[in-house]
Amino acid sequence: MKMKVFVAALAATVALGAVPALADLTMPSLSYRTGPYAPNGIPFADGYADYWTLLNERDGGIEGVKVKNIECETAYNTQQGVECYESTKGEGSLAYQPLSTGITYQLIPKATADGIPIHSMGYGRTSAANGTVFPNVFNFPGTYWDAASIIIKYAMEQEGGSLKGKKVALVYHNSAYGKEPIRTLEKLAEKHGYSLMLLPVDHPGQEQKATWLQVRREKPDYVIMWGWGVMNQVAIKEAASIRYPMDHFIGGWWSGAETDVLPAGDVADGYKSINFHSVGNDFPIYSDLQKYVYDAGKAAGDGSNAGTVLYNRGMAAAMWAAEAARTAMKIHGTKDLTPPMMRDGYEALNVDEARLNELGLPGFTVPVKVTCANHGGPGLGLIQQWDAKAKSWKIVSDFIGADREVVDELIVEDSMAYAKENNITPRECK
Amino acid sequence: MLYRETGDFKVSYRDDQQTFPIIQDRWLFWGMLAVAFLVIPFIIDDYWEKSIVLPFLVFSLAAIGLNILTGYCGLLSLGTGGFMAVGAYASYKLMTAFPELNIVIVILLSGGVTAAVGMFFGLPSLRIKGFYLAVATLAAQFFLVWLFNKVPWFYNYSATGQITAPERSIFGFAVTGPEATPAATYLFCLAFVTVLALVAKNLIRGRIGRSWMSIRDMDIAAEIIGVPPMRTKLSAFAVSSFYIGIAGALYFTVWFGAAEPTEAFGINQSFLVLFMVIIGGLGSMLGSFLGAAFMVLLPIVLKNIMVGGFDVLPVLAKHVEITLVGSLIIFFLIVEPHGLARLWSIAKEKMRLWPFPH
Numbered sequence: 001m002k003m004k005v006f007v008a009a010l011a012a013t014v015a016l017g018a019v020p021a022l023a024d025l026t027m028p029s030l031s032y033r034t035g036p037y038a039p040n041g042i043p044f045a046d047g048y049a050d051y052w053t054l055l056n057e058r059d060g061g062i063e064g065v066k067v068k069n070i071e072c073e074t075a076y077n078t079q080q081g082v083e084c085y086e087s088t089k090g091e092g093s094l095a096y097q098p099l100s101t102g103i104t105y106q107l108i109p110k111a112t113a114d115g116i117p118i119h120s121m122g123y124g125r126t127s128a129a130n131g132t133v134f135p136n137v138f139n140f141p142g143t144y145w146d147a148a149s150i151i152i153k154y155a156m157e158q159e160g161g162s163l164k165g166k167k168v169a170l171v172y173h174n175s176a177y178g179k180e181p182i183r184t185l186e187k188l189a190e191k192h193g194y195s196l197m198l199l200p201v202d203h204p205g206q207e208q209k210a211t212w213l214q215v216r217r218e219k220p221d222y223v224i225m226w227g228w229g230v231m232n233q234v235a236i237k238e239a240a241s242i243r244y245p246m247d248h249f250i251g252g253w254w255s256g257a258e259t260d261v262l263p264a265g266d267v268a269d270g271y272k273s274i275n276f277h278s279v280g281n282d283f284p285i286y287s288d289l290q291k292y293v294y295d296a297g298k299a300a301g302d303g304s305n306a307g308t309v310l311y312n313r314g315m316a317a318a319m320w321a322a323e324a325a326r327t328a329m330k331i332h333g334t335k336d337l338t339p340p341m342m343r344d345g346y347e348a349l350n351v352d353e354a355r356l357n358e359l360g361l362p363g364f365t366v367p368v369k370v371t372c373a374n375h376g377g378p379g380l381g382l383i384q385q386w387d388a389k390a391k392s393w394k395i396v397s398d399f400i401g402a403d404r405e406v407v408d409e410l411i412v413e414d415s416m417a418y419a420k421e422n423n424i425t426p427r428e429c430k
Numbered sequence: 431m432l433y434r435e436t437g438d439f440k441v442s443y444r445d446d447q448q449t450f451p452i453i454q455d456r457w458l459f460w461g462m463l464a465v466a467f468l469v470i471p472f473i474i475d476d477y478w479e480k481s482i483v484l485p486f487l488v489f490s491l492a493a494i495g496l497n498i499l500t501g502y503c504g505l506l507s508l509g510t511g512g513f514m515a516v517g518a519y520a521s522y523k524l525m526t527a528f529p530e531l532n533i534v535i536v537i538l539l540s541g542g543v544t545a546a547v548g549m550f551f552g553l554p555s556l557r558i559k560g561f562y563l564a565v566a567t568l569a570a571q572f573f574l575v576w577l578f579n580k581v582p583w584f585y586n587y588s589a590t591g592q593i594t595a596p597e598r599s600i601f602g603f604a605v606t607g608p609e610a611t612p613a614a615t616y617l618f619c620l621a622f623v624t625v626l627a628l629v630a631k632n633l634i635r636g637r638i639g640r641s642w643m644s645i646r647d648m649d650i651a652a653e654i655i656g657v658p659p660m661r662t663k664l665s666a667f668a669v670s671s672f673y674i675g676i677a678g679a680l681y682f683t684v685w686f687g688a689a690e691p692t693e694a695f696g697i698n699q700s701f702l703v704l705f706m707v708i709i710g711g712l713g714s715m716l717g718s719f720l721g722a723a724f725m726v727l728l729p730i731v732l733k734n735i736m737v738g739g740f741d742v743l744p745v746l747a748k749h750v751e752i753t754l755v756g757s758l759i760i761f762f763l764i765v766e767p768h769g770l771a772r773l774w775s776i777a778k779e780k781m782r783l784w785p786f787p788h
Contacts, residue, residue: 033745034752072737073744078693079485082686083730086477105592106688109608125590174579176590176690183589203692414589421596 024065025325025337027052027318028088030074030081030098033301036204037076037229039259040310042301044099045071047314049300050293054285055322057292062325065335076229078102085110094325094342095119097317101177104137109422112136117343119324121317122147122253122276126180127414129376131347132426134415138346140320140377141276141366144252145410146402148181148224150381151250151274152188153400155222163194169220171211171227171235174200178226181252183414185224187406194221205231212238225251232260240267246386247272253381256393257309261386269388272396274381277316277365279393281307285315285360309384309393316365324349347372366399372429379407433781449631466620471613479612484685485726487619488677493706493718494630495673500704501713502634503666504646505555509548509567511699512574513671515691516544517678519584522593525683526586533598533605537622537679544675545668547574552667556660559649571700578691592690595683606683615684622680626673631715633669642666643713674703709762711769720770724762728755 031045032038052069061067070091072084081103085096095117098104104124111118112135119138120128126145128137142150156163170185172178182198189196197220199211205227212235215223223244227235232255239249247270251260256273289306293299305311328337328345337345352367366380383397419426433454440446450456474483492510499505520540524531551570555563578584585593597607604610605618633639641662644652653659682689689695702725710721729751736747766773780787 031744034748071744073748075748078686078690083481086480090475090477102690102693105590105594105690106686109594109687113608175692176592179590203696421594423597 024335025062025067026088026092026094027067027069027321028084028091028093028096029069029071030084030088030096030100030103031071032074032076032099034073035075035077035229036206036231039233040229040254040257041076041099043257043259043305043308043310044314044317046299046301046303046305047311047316048097048318049314050289050306050311051315051318051322053293053298053300054289057296057298058288062322063329063335067322074098074100074103076100076102078106082106082110089114089116092338094337094339095321095346097121097321099123101125101180102175105176108134108137114339115343116339117346119317119321119346121313121320123177126376127411127418129374129411130415130426131371131373131375132415132429133419133424134375135347135427136343138370138375140349140370140375141368142253142379142381142402143376143407143411144180144226145184145407146376146379147252147274147381148184149188149402149407150379150400151224151252151383152185152192152194153403154274154383154397155250156192159221163192163221166194166222167197167218167220168194168222168224169197169199169215169218171199171201171208171215171223171225173205173227173231174202177228177254181224181226183410184407187410188403191403191406201227201231201235204229206234208234208238211235212242212244215239215244216242221248223249225249225255227251227255227260232257233263236261236264236268236271239271240264246270250274250383256384256386258391258393259308259310261388262391266388268386271386272383273386275309275384275393275395276381277312278363279307279309279312279384279395283361283364288360312364319359319361320349320351320368323351323355346370347375372427376411379404433778433784435782449628449635463624466624467617471617474612474616476612479616480685481730482727483616484619484680486722487616487623488681488685489703489706489722489726490719491623491626491680492674492677492703493710493722494627494715495670495677496703497707497710497713497715497718498630498634498642498673499666499670500707501711501717502639502646503642503663503670505552505663505666506560506564507567507670508564508697508700508704509551509570509574510674510703511695511697512571513544513548513674514678514681514699515574515578515695516547516671517541517675518682518689518695519578519593519691520544520675521679521683522586522595523584525596525598529596533600533683536598537676537683540679541672541676544678545672548667548671548674549664552664552671555663555667568697568700571697575691575695578695590690592688593682594688595686598683607687610684619680619684622676626676627715627719630669630673634715638665638669646713705759709759709769711771714769714771716774717769717771720774724770728758 029048032041049069052067056066070088072088074081074084081098085107097119101123104120117136122142124139126143128134128139129143185196201208201211225235249271251273253274261268261271324345327348328341329335331344332341347370349370356364366378368377379402380399382395382399384393385396387394438453450459496510499507517540520543521536524536524539554566585591595606597604603614605614641657644657645662706721706725709724711717732751736742737744
């Protein structure tokens with residue numbers, strides 16, 4: 001009798017679960033518009049969805065094949081993310097972009113077994129940059145370790161070339177995501193002679209009084225933040241309340257959006273963060289978006305996020321996926337793509353300056369050329385600074401390269417450990 | 431008419447005291463077991479496995495565990511998530527330290543480790559009761575999760591604090607890791623749940639279960655008639671934690687394959703299992719299953735109806751789902767404070783009288 005309700009519920013879901021595929025290219029979007037991470041999840045999902053709408057409305061899809069973007073709400077929760085993955089993969093999903101390091105970790109083995117590529121753009125497992133061990137996972141244009149190393153490089157420039165004897169604090173989300181940069185920062189501490197202070201903040205990050213009390217007592221020269229969701233807003237407010245100098249407070253690329261700084265108001269002025277693409281809506285593509293998407297009333301969400309940092313990043317994610325699909329069609333000579341073909345497309349992806357120009361995105365982001373061995377992209381980042389008066393981000397540095405020597409060594413070390421643990425023989429790359 | 435004891439004569443004590451004294455119940459039970467073991471494995475796919483069946487089985491086991499402690503022994507616990515974490519980390523450490531060890535033994539040993547930890551955190555129950563005990567177990571919840579996040583030994587010094595289950599198989603079929611087939615993982619969990627549920631059912635019907643219930647109903651009276659409170663309470667903690675530990679081990683090894691302590695075993699998990707027990711029915715085996723089914727399946731059914739059936743925006747569906755699940759919980763508790771299991775027993779009473787109700 002214990003099974004009775006269960007079987008009835010099974011029957012109910014069977015009857016209602018199946019949905020026929022309407023379009024040829026299915027691009028799932030594991031989004032989160034609810035919960036403590038929604039402030040960051042919404043603009044990203046909007047940008048991602050609007051780019052597909054634009055392609056469908058303006059060009060009739062990719063090379064004439066319509067794109068179907070199915071959204072599935074994960075609430076940034078691993079369990080719901082897995083449910084979303086399982087429920088959307090049956091609809092012919094070509095690639096997954098979970099926008100959560102936790103979900104990415106969970107999906108890497110599953111998607112690899114299913115042959116579906118994952119593009120964890122600038123998040124997820126850093127060592128997945130090693131394409132010989134992770135053939136199905138892509139994390140270009142840069143990894144967490146690249147970001148950490150670029151931030152340290154920038155701080156060194158600010159300090160006139162050396163961080164010797166300085167104190168650097170890392171305020172991080174106490175999860176797999178937040179712990180990612182620690183190893184790199186420790187390695188770099190040995191190399192550059194600064195001391196590292198680790199300050200974990202537990203999910204969801206609304207309570208940070210104790211953390212910032214420690215910052216106030218120890219007075220680190222730089223504070224780096226690996227936060228997400230409400231944690232970012234709270235941290236910036238707390239930093240302002242202890243009068244920490246904002247231009248010495250540098251966020252990772254998931255801690256530098258408008259929604260993070262706006263709640264703090266004027267005191268957030270001068271806060272910096274790393275980014276791998278440009279900001280604002282000063283690109284030719286925006287006139288097309290205006291014409292085909294916003295004016296037609298087809299914008300995702302409430303349409304208020306256009307031009308924000310995370311909206312642009314969502315567009316970048318969709319743009320690379322679209323280009324990968326195009327590449328895959330070229331390689332395989334068919335418009336009927338399967339996930340393994342999509343993987344080949346990602347691996348042969350080459351979006352250079354010229355291509356960005358054609359797409360109406362000149363200078364929007366770094367040129368990316370993926371190879372069989374390198375899935376991590378160029379690993380470049382720039383530093384942006386918040387101007388609270390103008391309510392906009394200003395780019396204050398050129399693209400900076402990561403300390404390849406340190407990062408690459410760590411990537412090889414970590415990916416080989418993974419390969420050994422999971423009995424993977426790294427494939428040969430020509 | 432169709433469902434009654436009349437005419438079902440028992441000629442031995444053994445027959446009279448069996449688990450399901452009514453013949454229709456027995457048929458139903460064996461029929462369901464047959465479907466569960468012989469039919470579902472052939473039709474199950476990835477989605478059903480990962481989103482519906484495994485969550486149901488794992489949480490049923492956790493709910494049975496908590497029901498033993500809270501429903502049968504009357505000791506309120508908010509440490510379920512922490513104890514599940516103990517099971518998960520014990521299985522991880524055992525799997526990585528002894529790669530040759532059979533996965534069944536690994537999972538049973540994880541249950542054993544959790545039982546020991548549970549008994550330790552159950553010690554305060556000898557002095558405190560009710561809400562105060564809930565607070566003490568809450569401390570266990572936070573301490574255990576903090577410990578697994580803080581001490582690198584538990585996650586084998588991995589860079590991110592994530593634990594990942596290596597592949598293990600039984601009779602040549604992988605049951606953990608990404609290569610495991612839905613049928614294999616399903617049958618593996620189902621076997622654990624079936625055996626452990628039968629064991630629990632019989633524990634509860636026997637001397638030990640009766641001593642738990644006597645402590646629950648009035649501990650001073652129980653002590654006077656010769657039930658030792660220390661042994662009884664600690665045995666309730668041990669057995670309950672054993673079940674929860676196994677649920678945690680299955681949760682990590684078979685269902686997810688990877689876990690992060692703060693998210694997978696947080697306080698939310700403790701509340702979820704407690705709600706399952708309360709909604710299903712305190713002090714009822716059936717209630718544990720019904721509660722788990724209600725809490726696990728309802729959100730998914732609602733989501734599929736709204737997004738799949740009516741094409742509602744996923745975000746709107748999520749908001750409606752959160753509201754609906756909450757209101758349904760309140761509705762069921764108002765209509766039947768003794769839980770879904772009580773609804774079922776009322777239905778049974780009605781069936782016995784049918785078609786001549788009075």
